[in-house]
Amino acid sequence: MSKVFIAGGGAAGMMAGIFAARNGHEVHIYEKNEKLGKKLFITGKGRCNITNAGDMDTLFASVISNPKFLYSGFYSFTNEQVLDFFKELGIKIKIERGNRVFPESDHSSDVIGAMTRELKRLHVEIHLHSEVKEICTENGKFQSILLSDGKKIPADACIIATGGISYPSTGSTGDGYRFARQAGHSVTELFPSLVPMEVKEPYIMELQGLSLRNVNVAIYDGKKRIYEEFGEMLFTHYGVSGPIIISASSLIGPILNEKNLRLTIDLKPALSMEQLDQRVLRDFGENRNKQFKNAVDKLFPGKLKPVMLELSQIDPDKKVHEISREERLKFVTLIKNLEMTLTGLRGFKEAIITKGGVDVKQIDPGTMESKLVRGLYFTGEVLDLDALTGGFNLQIAWSTAYLAGNAVY
Secondary structure (H helix, E strand, C coil): CCEEEEECCCHHHHHHHHHHHHCCCEEEEECCCCCCCHHHHHHHHHCCCCEECCCHHHHHHCEEECHHHHHHHHHHCCHHHHHHHHHHCCCCEEEEHHHEEEECCCCHHHHHHHHHHHHHHCCCEEECCCCEEEEEEECCEEEEEEECCCCEEECCEEEECCCCCCCHHHCCCCHHHHHHHHCCCCECCCEEECCCEEECCHHHHHHCCCEEEEEEEEEEECCEEEEEEEEEEEECCCEEECHHHHHHHHHHHHHHCCCCEEEEEECCCCCCHHHHHHHHHHHHHHCCCCEHHHCCCCCCCCCHHHHHHHHHCCCCCCEHHHCCHHHHHHHHHHHHCEEEEEEEECCCCCCCEEECCECHHHECCCCCEECCCECEEECHHHECCEECCCCHHHHHHHHHHHHHHHHCC
């Protein structure tokens, strides 16, 4: 039996602890916060999007960074096995739109509670308010940990499950990257991911709080389209957010870090230009003697209307029957192609996950053990692995933690 230390008591740390303990090891989890699973508590807006119930192709297609590295992890501990694991712990689950899996209760605290009870059943020692300051290695082997109170404690193996640097208020302050570098590992460039974006145009302030459903967004780098998605988005006081925008951030973040990009919104994707023109003609026909500003109420939500009137460059007081064909077509084009300038990502404080991390080339994909230091393992968000929103990032945490927990010796 080995003595195994786990740095971090989040999703990956708890899962690794459970499997290491089930294999008969003496397990100690060191967590700097006052409780386990602090970030897990807020995932899925507090409902905990446990995993995604899609097929394997969907899982791999949803991983943005280093999907091939996860081949062993995803097949060793599949999403179906994750569901079985939680069902065994007494969690009733439900599957929602997009194959997102949630606890039936809609409470992330139930997931954390079930895992905590299992850790206690397995006699895992949970050390709260205990911050790991340093990982000590010697001659290419893990030796001990140094705590912030100055205690140095030896063990046979250590699993780093400290998370990234997103939502630093939950304790994710990048400790794992420091440990990795101290042990000789490379850490790739870090970006906030699954995060809202900022927009240049000042009218964005007028749209704050407006949510648009069933729109199509595209993002362009010059003339090259680099992202397109259909769904829901939200305007904020600084820019744009919502599911399709947050997903875009994981793909375009590094480019947006270098230069501005162009966002286009098709407000009526179900209609072609010709069909929309016919619709506008019909509306104009019914309101031909009204002023333009009073003839477009059916086309837009209230908050969007003044912005669209301004961008149309048509005099809002102009009578509808006086609007030229050219002005009308330009207006139709605006509805199908509302443009704005993306200037950057919001910061790590608002990011769901961190893009970048410990270079996976230095990690054994079948065990999560460092190729540089024996007895040192890395799991979850601290690694250079990230995926789209929808339960995929937690699946990465569960799968990598499962491998580490079963591999420690």
